[in-house]
Amino acid sequence: MDMFSERIGLIVWISDVKAAKNQLDRYGSVHYISRKMHYAVLYIHANKEEETMKQLQRLHWVRKIERSYRNEIKTEYNSNMPDKTRFYSL
Template sequence: MIGNRRGLSVFLHSLKFSKQLRRYGNVHYVSRRLKYAVLYCDGNKIDEIAAKLESLHFVKEVKRSHKQEIKTEYESKIVDKAKEYDYKMGI
């Protein structure tokens, strides 16, 4: 479960049933004011777990995390100072 974990945002009608979410994965965070929970579960079973969660009476909506789809390797925008001085010399 640690190698391929995916995140789910579960929006609830009532926080009274938030402890029941532990059956479906790791509960990372529960927001009392906005009534949602962040849940991490196995990536291979994400479709099954999301379908089970949506069928529960206390769940409004289940959203999947798109973190796996986002590119996390960034290119450097810092210009190399040596190259910058070569252009300013006017050769």
């Protein structure tokens, strides 16, 4: 496995924050855990997605797992409006 292999994000909805904090790092890199909204953001290797999701579903404190589409969203924007910053310069 190379250092820059494809990774995907999972949103794991949880019922027990303490259990998630102790155990989720076995399955991938824990990016964030929200105590208030009871979810965790987990990054895993894309080639182990199915296997990891099955293992996570078995945990009694996991309510639901969603795939994060953050890396598939377009982040380069173009605007048809002219740039007005030159009109407001000092």
